[in-house]
């Protein structure tokens with residue numbers, strides 16, 4: 222059995238390749254080639270959101286076991302800790318354990334980039350990031366692979382996190398990264414917005430967002446938390462990573478549904494369905510589109526398989 226730690230994952234799983242890999246995984250899930258039972262996320266007494274996320278991708282299957290631990294924010298400890306345990310399907314033996322914090326980080330940005338490529342206007346150049354942590358970094362890395370991003374605005378609850386992000390990203394990509402003191406200021410001219418925070422309350426409202434914007438709502442993944450307000454969800458075309466999971470777990474969908482602001486059929490489709498031509502993407506330049514990312518086990522297990530196979534070369 223091979224144990225693959227995060228340094229190797231980061232070398233082997235590049236954002237550009239991961240975007241294509243995630244598009245294939247989401248298609249495979251919708252076509253029935255791959256399978257994914259419901260995940261289990263339990264809140265532990267220490268507040269860790271502890272997840273068991275199984276999936277089957279043909280020649281391999283496995284599960285990500287991960288703790289999302291918000292109190293580690295801003296400390297030397299990572300906020301996502303765990304491994305993907307990968308089995309080969311032929312004999313059901315354990316093939317490897319692949320570090321899951323790095324997989325989660327890279328695959329989440331790549332999935333949003335795959336969604337953005339389908340849903341954002343082709344002339345989208347201005348990116349706004351709400352939250353300046355690991356996901357903000359992976360989203361910038363991936364989204365610049367599918368659109369010509371010429372400027373970035375960033376807001377974080379902790380200004381020093383946003384300042385550090387702006388310095389690092391400007392050095393890395395040589396594009397202007399402006400730190401904003403409010404969400405409203407950060408998003409006012411944006412073509413693409415990514416919300417990547419653990420906020421429990423909505424950060425983004427309808428009046429803040431200009432027509433034609435694409436939003437990736439990524440940070441929250443439980444029925445009672447969300448980053449986007451009900452009026453904005455109601456005004457937008459809403460897409461899921463998997464509609465069945467969104468109807469069970471997504472606060473972005475369930476809260477406005479409970480408030481009566483949207484109907485049960487408000488989700489246009491999943492990204493896999495749009496890729497397969499089973500659901501329609503953006504239909505006009507002035508529409509607001511929202512991709513609500515819960516994060517799927519299929520994304521983790523497909524990434525773990527990819528890393529495992531390349532590590533063996």
Ligand SMILES: NC(=O)c1ccc[n+]([C@@H]2O[C@H](COP(=O)([O-])OP(=O)(O)OC[C@H]3O[C@@H](n4cnc5c(N)ncnc54)[C@H](O)[C@@H]3O)[C@@H](O)[C@H]2O)c1
Nearest residue numbers: 329352354355356377378382417418419420440514515516
């Ligand atoms: N949907 C998915 O597939 C998926 C995958 C990975 C992570 N996540 C979630 O995305 C979020 C971000 O993950 P990360 O790894 O970047 O975490 P991180 O701890 O590295 O960064 C989070 C950042 O958000 C900032 N923040 C917290 N509350 C805020 C608020 N109210 N307004 C603005 N900024 C705020 C923090 O200061 C921090 O800089 C977490 O909630 C995580 O659980 C979702």
